[in-house]
Amino acid sequence: MELRLDAKASHWIGGEWVSSGAYFDSTNPADASLIGSAPAGGTAEAKAAVNAARHVFYTTAWRYSPRLRARVLLDMAFRLENDAPALARLLTLENGKLLRESAGEVEGAASELRYYAGMARSAAGRVVEPMPGVRSLITHEAAGVVAIIVPWNAPLILFVRSLAPALAAGCTVVVKAAPQTALFMHRVAQRLSEAVDLPPGTINVVHEPGSDVSQAFVASPDVDVVSYTGSTAVGKTIMAAAAPQLKRLSLELGGKAPCVVCDDADLAIAIPAILEAGTILSGQQCTAASRILVHRRIYDDFRDTMVAAMRHFPVGPGHLPDSQMGAVIDMANRDRILALVDELADRHRMLVRGGPVANLPAHGAFVSPTLVEVDDPQSEAVQAEHFAPLMTLEVFDDDRTGFALANATRFGLGASVWSRDSVRAHRIARELRCGTVWINAHNKLFAEAEVGGYKESGFGRLHGAEGMHDFLEIKHVYQEIGSL
8 A cells, every 4th residue: 555654644623734743653563564653632632622613513503504414424425435445455554454344444434424414404303282372392402512532443433423423413523533543544534624514623633642632522511422432441431530520421332242053053154154253353343253152952063163164264464355354453452362362271271272373474463363162151251351353152051041141241232143043033132131133143233223232331322313312412492372
């Protein structure tokens, strides 16, 4: 990919490209080579971004102009699609994921923008007459300034799935970009800035290598909503920091997605699909398959076939067509995963032990997938979110035990059920305490269908019609109109 090694990102604040004095480096996780740098923002840049967003919200017609908002969202989708090949290549270069995963992310983001362009023009309230001569108007209004804290694993789609409904609702936005994908987010901001009729300051993007900007957004009395995707631990910290102001939150947090494989499952379909679901984004996705629960009658066949498939699973640079899994985000995370595998090996049976990958750059953040056989559902292997290409294998004897095991963690984000019997699969799906259940599939996410968590996987919903609710206030206007 053609990209200058001295490429520099900038903040986008109030419609202007702004640079700070200090910069931090961005590197390629596949070989640790330098890609470029980004400005290290802080509280000053955070405050300027919030002020710009608040100015647009209160002094322009943006929040009262659904047709304008729809037009801008459609234009943004068009501009992302026009730059899709370069965006996908840059995302793979900076994040390490497969090129097809990056291309799918750009395509999904454009779809999300188009979906909410339609929603911007279809928001409706209602009128009720609770008694003779009285009329109540129930309306939806934009909540105000929204702070979006963007993760690095899928930075575009996880940004846009908050941005699109927030803009459709009439909000303005401040963004804390993930430092691991700063150059990519800068290019995304460049494309969004080109949208015709977008009021300057409606969207503001600030870069930083730490958390000062995020903390300033959460603490600011001028930020009305915080939308965060990331770990449960950080989500709890944000929730505590927002509590003094009773700030509204949309939190999609950790996951430990179980796959319930019934004894009538089609293993020729289930095994490759579950392996792909567990290694998506190198296992660095909150809905990635991380627990496999298999009925005892087919357990041996499933185990042996999965082990064989995993041992021959090709890991390599994301731009190569033969690679089925790319690098993890950086060397620190690679080393964390290797240490985790060593720790689990002391306590559990390793069916496939992941490790460094031969014939790849020594400084590349590559690690092969791991499969661990687990007897105790309360073990750390099952209970902790590892954010790694690491899956556990457990056995169950009947459907009731299967869904009970699936529910036996503090998480409840996604799950899948594998069975040839549709009615049986739906019965199990009904009992699973999580926000999304796939049947004979996993990780199927799209603009029209809501996603979100139960329990410690967070609250609020993104995607779908419900995705706008986190960015809207409901107002009741009462009037006595009398009777004839």
